Amino acid sequence: GDSVTQTEGPVTVSESESLIINCTYSATSIAYPNLFWYVRYPGEGLQLLLKVITAGQKGSSRGFEATYNKETTSFHLQKASVQESDSAVYYCALGDQNNNAPRFGAGTKLSVKP
Amino acid sequence: DAGVTQTPRHEVAEKGQTIILKCEPVSGHNDLFWYRQTKIQGLELLSYFRSKSLMEDGGAFKDRFKAEMLNSSFSTLKIQPTEPKDSAVYLCASSGLGGQDTQYFGPGTRLLVL
Numbered sequence: 001g002d003s004v005t006q007t008e009g010p011v012t013v014s015e016s017e018s019l020i021i022n023c024t025y026s027a028t029s030i031a032y033p034n035l036f037w038y039v040r041y042p043g044e045g046l047q048l049l050l051k052v053i054t055a056g057q058k059g060s061s062r063g064f065e066a067t068y069n070k071e072t073t074s075f076h077l078q079k080a081s082v083q084e085s086d087s088a089v090y091y092c093a094l095g096d097q098n099n100n101a102p103r104f105g106a107g108t109k110l111s112v113k114p
Numbered sequence: 115d116a117g118v119t120q121t122p123r124h125e126v127a128e129k130g131q132t133i134i135l136k137c138e139p140v141s142g143h144n145d146l147f148w149y150r151q152t153k154i155q156g157l158e159l160l161s162y163f164r165s166k167s168l169m170e171d172g173g174a175f176k177d178r179f180k181a182e183m184l185n186s187s188f189s190t191l192k193i194q195p196t197e198p199k200d201s202a203v204y205l206c207a208s209s210g211l212g213g214q215d216t217q218y219f220g221p222g223t224r225l226l227v228l
Contacts, residue, residue: 034214045117046205046219053214091157095213101147101170102213106156 002027006092006105014113015084021077021108023066023092030096035068035075038091038104046091049077062086087112116141118220120206125225132194135223138187139208147217148181148191151203160191160204196227 006023013019027033037049037059050059055070066077075092089109095102119138127133139146148160161181162170172179178197183189193200203222209215 036216038217038219045221046207048216051216095215097214099164099169100213101159101162102217103159104149104157106154 002029002094002096002100002103004092004094004103004105006090007108009089009107009109010111011108012111012113013082016081019077019079019082019086019110021090021092021110023075023077023105025073025075025092025094025103027073027094027096030094030098030100032097034095034097035066036093036095036102037064037066037075037077038093039088040091041088049090082110082112084112084114086110118206118208118218120204120220120223122223123221125223127196127225127227129198129227130195131227132192133196133225135191135193135204135206135225137189137191137206137220139189139206140218141187143208143210143218144186145209145211145215146183146189147207147209148189149205149207150175151205151222157205163189193225196225198227201225201227 007021034053036051039049040046050061052059052068058067091107092105093102121136146163149157159172163183166183181191205222206220207217209217
């Protein structure tokens, strides 16, 4: 089936360090997957961070980047220098153009130490 | 524009009770989703509606969970009877066009079953 696997949390990094949260997907029934990163900041609702719908393209937002790699079926989230305000739970999600609901990874809780 | 609204924000129930959670999607959105959010499982799909028609039902939740969409602007999730393992945050989301579109999430209902 279609599924998403991401870095198991919690992840703790120090401010100004680099970050990578891994996300790999299995899209056995989806011809053209769409890939998303959602984020839930403390006290806030889940919201879109970035999305990419075309293989080979990169999405970016708030200093985060993710490249849709069809060969490795990956969509890793990266940031060169994290800030304390990036502390949140990050979810990778897989969507399609058919009548299927998006599939989410288990979420990765990130804590950034000052 | 109003986002997704969910009521109540918190619910405490005794084991065996029936509870009903409510959701109003973003105006004009065709798709509505119910998810259960836990730290261990992440986001689990409960139900997915498109234009009020049920498109997908989370297989593991069919026996005690029933979502309905009475009109395009209102949905309910009934849990009957509740069990302590149902304690979680229940999220409602809507989108314009299913798996390829950005989902907009409500603030969630935190359910505690004693």
